[in-house]
Amino acid sequence: xxxxxxxxxxxxxxxxxxxxxxxxxxxxxxxxxxxxxxxxxxxxxxxxxxxxxxxxxxxxxxxxxxxxxxxxxxxxxxxxxxxxxxxxxxxxxxxxxxxxxxxxxxxxxxxxxxxxxxxxxxxxxxxxxxxxxxxxxxxxxxxxxxxxxxxxxxxxxxxxxxxxxxxxxxxxxxxxxxxxxxxxxxxxxxxxxxxxxxxxxxxxxxxxxxxxxxxxxxxxxxxxxxxxxxxxxxxxxxxxxxxxxxxxxxxxxxxxxxxxxxxxxxxxxxxxxxxxxxxxxxxxxxxxxxxxxxxxxxxxxx
Numbered sequence: 001x002x003x004x005x006x007x008x009x010x011x012x013x014x015x016x017x018x019x020x021x022x023x024x025x026x027x028x029x030x031x032x033x034x035x036x037x038x039x040x041x042x043x044x045x046x047x048x049x050x051x052x053x054x055x056x057x058x059x060x061x062x063x064x065x066x067x068x069x070x071x072x073x074x075x076x077x078x079x080x081x082x083x084x085x086x087x088x089x090x091x092x093x094x095x096x097x098x099x100x101x102x103x104x105x106x107x108x109x110x111x112x113x114x115x116x117x118x119x120x121x122x123x124x125x126x127x128x129x130x131x132x133x134x135x136x137x138x139x140x141x142x143x144x145x146x147x148x149x150x151x152x153x154x155x156x157x158x159x160x161x162x163x164x165x166x167x168x169x170x171x172x173x174x175x176x177x178x179x180x181x182x183x184x185x186x187x188x189x190x191x192x193x194x195x196x197x198x199x200x201x202x203x204x205x206x207x208x209x210x211x212x213x214x215x216x217x218x219x220x221x222x223x224x225x226x227x228x229x230x231x232x233x234x235x236x237x238x239x240x241x242x243x244x245x246x247x248x249x250x251x252x253x254x255x256x257x258x259x260x261x262x263x264x265x266x267x268x269x270x271x272x273x274x275x276x277x278x279x280x281x282x283x284x285x286x287x288x289x290x291x292x293x294x295x296x297x298x299x300x301x302x
Contacts, residue, residue, distance in 0.1 A: 004047055004048070006045050006046070006060065007020050007021040007022070007027070007043075007044060007046060008041070008042065008043055009039065009040050009041065010040065010210065010211040010212075011209070011210045012038065012039060012209065013208055015030065016029065017030075017038055017056060019044060019046055019054065019056070027046065027048070027053055028054075029044075029054040030053070030054075030056065031056040032055050032056060032057060038059050039076045039078060039079050039209075040078050040222055041079040041080040041166060041211060042059050042060070042062065042079045042080065044056055044057075044059050062079045062080055063079075063081075064080065064081060064109040064111060065079045066078045066081060066111075067234045074233060077209045078168050078209060080166060081111050081222065082112070082165040082166050082167065083106075083114055083167045084103075084113045084114070084168050084170060085162075085167045085169045086099060086102050086103075086113060086170050087116045087118055087171030087175045087177045088116070088117055088172075088175055089117070089118045089129075090120060090122045090125040090128075091124075091125045092174055093129075093132075096132055096281065097285065097288075102170055104232060104243030104244065104285070106243075107243045108235055108240065108242045111168075113141055114141075114161060114167075115133065115136065115142070115143045115144070116146065116180065117133065117146070118147065118175060119147060119148075119176060120145045120146060120147055121147045139245065144157050144158055145157075148183055154184060158184070159218075162184070162219040162221065163218045164218070164219055165219050165220070166211075166219070166220040166222065167219065167221050168221075168222045168224060169224065170224060181212075181221070185221060209222060210222070232289055232292075233296045235293065237260075237293070240289050240290060241261075241286075244286050246282070247269055247278070250277070250278070251268055254267050254268045255267070261286070
């Protein structure tokens with residue numbers, strides 16, 4: 001038996017990681033040296049140390065990497081993601097700003113987004129929720145309407161989109177994300193609790209990101225708590241623009257190659273905005289992201 005193996009990080013807890021090998025064995029692994037920059041979803045090379053542990057030797061090349069960032073710092077929390085599953089609900093009203101940020105984060109990393117509109121049985125708020133989602137539906141974002149407590153709806157409408165993919169599940173609190181997770185992965189909460197006890201992590205069962213296999217291993221779901229902190233301060237100007245795919249067709253019309261699409265004369269984006277071809281709220285979000293990035297940069301370099 002060789003003492004080296006490759007596996008995938010399925011949970012990260014401070015300085016140690018749960019790494020799943022190809023045969024399904026899960027090892028507790030520690031990074032070699034001080035640096036810990038592996039994240040959930042990473043493929044890693046490990047050096048086996050006994051039956052249950054290993055040292056993390058190397059992270060294999062990633063397809064993409066997602067961060068959550070706030071004023072203080074950026075922290076990576078998922079890698080090698082195929083699609084972003086964003087859970088919103090009819091009631092309570094969801095944050096269009098947060099949804100826009102999540103979409104920009106997904107597109108900037110070339111990850112396809114899917115929005116799940118939950119609680120569609122609450123018909124009173126349904127028209128308003130659909131109206132809020134109309135601008136992103138026009139951009140081609142898939143919106144799946146369902147009730148997360150209805151097993152048949154979840155399995156018929158959502159499960160086929162998850163097959164063969166690693167999907168990252170995001171949602172503000174009260175949107176029904178946990179209900180959806182438990183419907184898709186019946187033992188998710190139990191697994192999380194056992195896992196926390198095994199790692200001595202105590203009561204904080206949902207503070208860490210974790211990867212689950214869908215039943216029958218048809219696909220994988222990464223659950224990440226604390227969606228309020230899905231900041232984008234780590235993105236460059238080009239990456240922010242890349243997060244607004246509807247801009248691409250109009251950027252070629254800009255007079256200046258380094259146009260920021262805010263106030264420049266001869267700007268293709270502003271012209272499209274004036275013609276109603278770009279949604280005003282989306283452009284306003286773009287400007288907010290730009291300003292937040294500039295303020296962050298000047299605070300940290302000033």
